[in-house]
Amino acid sequence: MSMHLLITGHSGFKGSWLTLMLGAAGHKVSGYSLDPEPGSHFERAELPAHLSSDIRGDIRDFASLNSAMAAVRPDAVFHLAAQPLVRESYVAPRVTMETNVVGTMNVIDAARAVDSVRGMVVVTTDKVYRNVNQVAGYSEGDALGGHDPYSASKAMADILTQSWISSFPGIPISIARAGNVIGGGDACKDRLLPDLMAGFASGSVVPLRFPGAVRPWQHVLDCLRGYMMLMDRTLANSLPFVDWNFGPGQESFKTVSEVADLAASYWGSGASWSDVGGDHPHEAGLLALDASRARSELGWNDRLDFASAVKWTVDWYKDADFGKIPLDLTAAQISKFNSLGSA
Numbered sequence: 080m081s082m083h084l085l086i087t088g089h090s091g092f093k094g095s096w097l098t099l100m101l102g103a104a105g106h107k108v109s110g111y112s113l114d115p116e117p118g119s120h121f122e123r124a125e126l127p128a129h130l131s132s133d134i135r136g137d138i139r140d141f142a143s144l145n146s147a148m149a150a151v152r153p154d155a156v157f158h159l160a161a162q163p164l165v166r167e168s169y170v171a172p173r174v175t176m177e178t179n180v181v182g183t184m185n186v187i188d189a190a191r192a193v194d195s196v197r198g199m200v201v202v203t204t205d206k207v208y209r210n211v212n213q214v215a216g217y218s219e220g221d222a223l224g225g226h227d228p229y230s231a232s233k234a235m236a237d238i239l240t241q242s243w244i245s246s247f248p249g250i251p252i253s254i255a256r257a258g259n260v261i262g263g264g265d266a267c268k269d270r271l272l273p274d275l276m277a278g279f280a281s282g283s284v285v286p287l288r289f290p291g292a293v294r295p296w297q298h299v300l301d302c303l304r305g306y307m308m309l310m311d312r313t314l315a316n317s318l319p320f321v322d323w324n325f326g327p328g329q330e331s332f333k334t335v336s337e338v339a340d341l342a343a344s345y346w347g348s349g350a351s352w353s354d355v356g357g358d359h360p361h362e363a364g365l366l367a368l369d370a371s372r373a374r375s376e377l378g379w380n381d382r383l384d385f386a387s388a389v390k391w392t393v394d395w396y397k398d399a400d401f402g403k404i405p406l407d408l409t410a411a412q413i414s415k416f417n418s419l420g421s422a
């Protein structure tokens with residue numbers, strides 16, 4: 080059934096891919112977020128043409144959010160808007176907290192105030208778990224925590240959402256926790272693939288901070304398919320749990336250096352990286368997720384294995400570098416991804 084969905088953070092990496100994925104599934108999409116970053120996937124893929132309403136506003140501004148929600152009257156809301164970077168959270172801890180914690184409260188309350196909204200998915204992260212360097216992967220019952228300000232802000236947003244769900248009757252709300260996603264067009268500084276792709280394209284040796292850090296790498300399309308499946312079940316009000324991990328299997332728990340080596344081999348032309356060493360703000364050394372709940376209860380699974388996720392990402396950047404139209408690249412990958420499900 081076709082719906083009208085509002086995405087907060089639609090101008091960001093995940094939000095712009097989600098806009099096009101939902102559009103490909105026949106839905107109408109509106110968005111609320113800050114202006115896109117220069118060179119973002121949103122700009123390169125010319126997303127405004129794919130939106131019913133493209134609203135620029137701050138989720139810390141409750142009045143503006145309320146007006147937008149009342150004007151759009153969506154059927155459901157995906158909340159993705161956030162300050163999503165660990166290192167930036169050391170530079171701007173208050174903005175990170177205000178955006179990620181108070182902003183999340185504002186979005187939930189604004190959505191609950193509009194009678195068209197029937198459900199909501201709140202996106203947090205794998206970094207909400209108290210990091211004890213657990214090899215098996217965190218599952219939903221594990222304790223939340225947060226060393227750096229970003230992780231703490233997302234753990235707070237997660238706990239706030241759980242508190243609102245249990246304290247105030249109203250629309251069904253689910254929480255989605257995913258790990259490191261990769262895909263074409265991510266323009267965020269300080270993320271591995273964007274840094275590698277920019278360096279490879281300019282022919283420079285890419286400096287890496289934590290080549291030994293392990294992360295659960297996943298293609299953005301697999302993650303977003305999880306969010307969409309979760310939304311469907313949230314709207315059907317048929318879920319036994321509120322919190323859901325979306326991460327790849329153990330075979331995709333890889334070090335930063337393994338990702339960099341594979342990306343360099345797909346890029347070719349002498350692409351290379353180096354370990355810069357030195358002191359950097361703390362980031363988790365090992366972060367792994369257990370997504371067996373989503374696999375068994377939602378029937379979700381990854382369609383792209385680790386090598387394919389890296390290859391699809393490198394292909395996108397390389398083809399864009401060679402002058403192909405970014406929207407065509409994204410649309411083709413969405414269509415190929417969707418066809419994998421019917422194979």
Ligand SMILES: NC(=O)c1ccc[n+]([C@@H]2O[C@H](COP(=O)([O-])OP(=O)(O)OC[C@H]3O[C@@H](n4cnc5c(N)ncnc54)[C@H](O)[C@@H]3O)[C@@H](O)[C@H]2O)c1
Pocket residue numbers: 087088089090091092093094111112113114115136137138139158159160161162163178182202203204205257258259260261267
């Ligand atoms: N990309 C990843 O690997 C990853 C991993 C885990 C969780 N997440 C989560 O997924 C979500 C989306 O991340 P992304 O990778 O697309 O990040 P992104 O930086 O590309 O996008 C962030 C979006 O939030 C918006 N935003 C930021 N501050 C805002 C504010 N005050 N008011 C309104 N909008 C604001 C931005 O305009 C942008 O649209 C975030 O909640 C992030 O924490 C991302």
